[in-house]
Amino acid sequence: MHNDPRTHLAAAARDFYARGWMLGTAGNLSARRDADTFWITASGRPKDQLGVGDFVLVDLRGQVVQAPPGRKPSAEVALHEVVYRHVPDARVIFHVHSIEANLCGHFAQQGRLRLPTLEMLKGLGVPDAEPQVDLPVFANHVNVARIAEDMDRAFAQARPRVPGVLIHQHGVTAWGPDFLAARHHLELLEYCFRYLVQAKALAIGV
Ligand SMILES: CSC[C@@H](O)[C@@H](O)C(=O)COP(=O)(O)O
Ligand SMILES: [Zn+2]
Incomplete structure (x- = not known):
């Protein structure tokens, strides 16, 4: 039971809930x-x-293999499938709804959000001195299958340079090879989002 992924997922959800990222049942983890x-x-x-x-x-x-009575998979399970299918080393995926992620969607241009040139991007796998990295931003369709199709098409062309994507007016999805890495990736993206929101408020160019 100690190494049951469900125990780790439940602990991560409590942590993210406490940070205000999973309020009102929002978000899903796998x-x-x-x-x-x-x-x-x-x-x-x-x-x-x-x-x-x-x-x-x-x-x-997306076929259910095992479900407790009365339980259905997340409505956004198709988005997790896309990531697992295209990113072989993704073993843990966190999708949360933070205020900053949603504000940052408004700073995106042509479906991409330029991340700030911060040292912390190294933690997202970008070692460049002056990193020019864009986070993909997808439209939020009511029909989740349409978001999954858009992601599937984009990932087939090129996998995102950093382990995450944004869905406009919805939330962020981050992944990693294990629980700790996925959490770090999510924290680093959220740090970038907070930085961008505060830089905008202070009218600082990044
Ligand atoms: C609080 S509603 C949020 C949902 O619509 C959805 O975006 C979400 O992240 C959670 O859906 P769920 O089906 O519980 O995994
Ligand atoms: Zn969601």
């Missing part, structure tokens, strides 16, 4: 169980109170 399947949060559950009965096992085509 972790690969093996090459073909991953655990994902059940839809509509309070993210500060998840137990092992709040996770659904699905395969990479």
Whole structure:
């Protein structure tokens, strides 16, 4: 039970809820169980109170493999599938709704958000001295399958340079090879978002 990914996902959800990133049931988290399947949060559950009965096992085509009674996979499971299919070393995915991520969507141009040239981008795998890195920003369709199609098409052309994407007026999705790396990637992106919002408020060019 100690190494059950569901326990780690529930702990991450409590942490992110406390940071204000998963309020009102928002967001969804997943972790690969093996090459073909991953655990994902059940839809509509309070993210500060998840137990092992709040996770659904699905395969990479979105088929439910195992679900506790009355539980359905996250409505956004298709977005997790796209990431797992295209990014072989993604084993954990965190999707949260922070205020700063949503404000930053408004700073995007042509579907890309230029990240600030911060030392911390090294933690996102960008070692350049003057990093010029864009985060992909996808439109938020009511039909989640349409967002997944857009992501699938974009990832097929080029995987994002950093381990994350933004969905406009919705939230951020970050991933990593393990729980700690995925959390660090999410924290670093959220740091960039806070930086951009505050820089804008102070009218500082980044
Ligand atoms: C608070 S509504 C948010 C949802 O519409 C959705 O965007 C979300 O992140 C959570 O959906 P869920 O089906 O619980 O995984
Ligand atoms: Zn969402």
